[in-house]
Amino acid sequence: MNPMFRGVLVVGFSAVAAATAWAQKPSNTVQEIERYRELLQDGNPAELWEARGEALWKEQRGPKHASLERCDIGLGPGVVKGAYTVLPRYFADTDKVQDLESRLVTCMGALQGISESDAKKVHFGNGPKKSVMEAVVAWITSESRGMKMNVSLDNPKEKEAYEIGKKMFFYRAGPHDFSCATCHSHDGLRIRLQDLPNLTNPRDAQRAYTTWPGYRVSQGEVRTMQHRIFDCYRQQRFPEPGYASDAVSALTMYLARNANGGTYNAPALKR
Numbered sequence: 511m512n513p514m515f516r517g518v519l520v521v522g523f524s525a526v527a528a529a530t531a532w533a534q535k536p537s538n539t540v541q542e543i544e545r546y547r548e549l550l551q552d553g554n555p556a557e558l559w560e561a562r563g564e565a566l567w568k569e570q571r572g573p574k575h576a577s578l579e580r581c582d583i584g585l586g587p588g589v590v591k592g593a594y595t596v597l598p599r600y601f602a603d604t605d606k607v608q609d610l611e612s613r614l615v616t617c618m619g620a621l622q623g624i625s626e627s628d629a630k631k632v633h634f635g636n637g638p639k640k641s642v643m644e645a646v647v648a649w650i651t652s653e654s655r656g657m658k659m660n661v662s663l664d665n666p667k668e669k670e671a672y673e674i675g676k677k678m679f680f681y682r683a684g685p686h687d688f689s690c691a692t693c694h695s696h697d698g699l700r701i702r703l704q705d706l707p708n709l710t711n712p713r714d715a716q717r718a719y720t721t722w723p724g725y726r727v728s729q730g731e732v733r734t735m736q737h738r739i740f741d742c743y744r745q746q747r748f749p750e751p752g753y754a755s756d757a758v759s760a761l762t763m764y765l766a767r768n769a770n771g772g773t774y775n776a777p778a779l780k781r
C-alpha cells in the first residue's frame with residue numbers, strides 16, 4: 511500500500527473509531543490484556559454459553575413444544591458434529607444458501623412454531639438479556655472443534671452466494687468510501703494494537719474464520735459471525751445489515767470458503 515493511502519486510512523479510521531464501542535468504553539489496553547491473560551488461565555467463559563446452548567437445543571420450546579433436535583443444519587436432521595464446517599450451504603427446503611443463524615431461524619419456525627421475528631428478537635445478548643441464538647450457536651460450533659473447514663460451491667446457488675459475498679466484500683461506499691477490503695485485503699495492516707487479517711489470503715482467512723464465534727472480553731458476551739460482520743459494517747459506517755439475512759449469509763459464504771482447509775477452533779477468546 512502506498513504511504514499516502516496508509517495515511518488516509520489512519521486519519522479516516524480515527525474518525526470511525528470515535529463511533530465504536532472501544533471509544534464508548536475507554537479502555538486501558540495494558541489492563542485489558544492483563545484481564546485477557548487471567549481469563550485464559552481459568553478457561554474460556556464461552557463454555558457457559560456452550561452448556562446453555564446444548565440445553566436449549568434439547569429443550570421443548572415455542573408454540574409446538576418441540577426441541578431443535580431434528581433440525582438439519584447441514585449434515586442431515588439432528589447431526590451437530592462437524593456441521594459448522596460445511597456452512598454456509600444450500601438447503602433444498604428453503605431453496606436458499608444459509609449460514610448457521612439463518613438456518614436456526616428456519617428450524618425454530620418449522621419445528622417449534624416460533625415466528626421469524628421472535629426467533630430474531632434478541633439476536634445479540636446484552637448482560638442479563640441473554641440471547642438464545644448466541645448460546646445455541648456457541649454449542650453447535652464447539653462440536654466442530656478440531657475439524658477442517660469444508661465449504662462447498664458445487665451447487666449453483668452456493669457459487670452465486672460466494673460471488674455476491676465477494677462483491678459485498680469489495681463494495682466501497684459510505685462517508686469514508688470504505689469496503690471490507692480497505693481494512694482486510696492487505697498483509698500486515700494494523701489499527702492500534704490490532705492486526706487486521708487479510709481475508710483474501712487463505713492463511714489469514716483460515717485463522718480469522720476458524721476463531722469465531724468468540725467470547726469478547728470487551729463485551730462480556732459470546733459473539734457470532736453475524737455480530738462480527740455487523741460490527742465491521744458499523745466501523746465502515748454502513749447501515750446495519752439485516753440479521754440472518756441472505757446478504758449476510760452470502761458475505762459469510764465468501765469468508766468461510768476462503769478459510770477452507772483451516773482447522774476449526776472456536777468458540778475462541780477475543781479482545
Ligand code: HEC
Pocket residue numbers: 523526679688689690691692693694701704705706707717718719721738739742743745746761765780781
Ligand atoms: C475500518 C476498518 C475495517 C473495516 C472497513 C472492516 N473491518 Fe473487519 N475488522 C476491523 C477491526 C479493527 C477488527 C478487529 C481486530 C481485532 O479485534 O483483533 C476486525 C475484525 C474482523 C474479523 C475477525 C478477525 C479475527 O481474526 O478475529 C472479520 C472476519 C472481519 N473483520 C470481517 C470484516 C468484513 C466482512 C468487513 C466488511 C463488511 C470488515 N471486516 C470491514 C476493521 C475493519
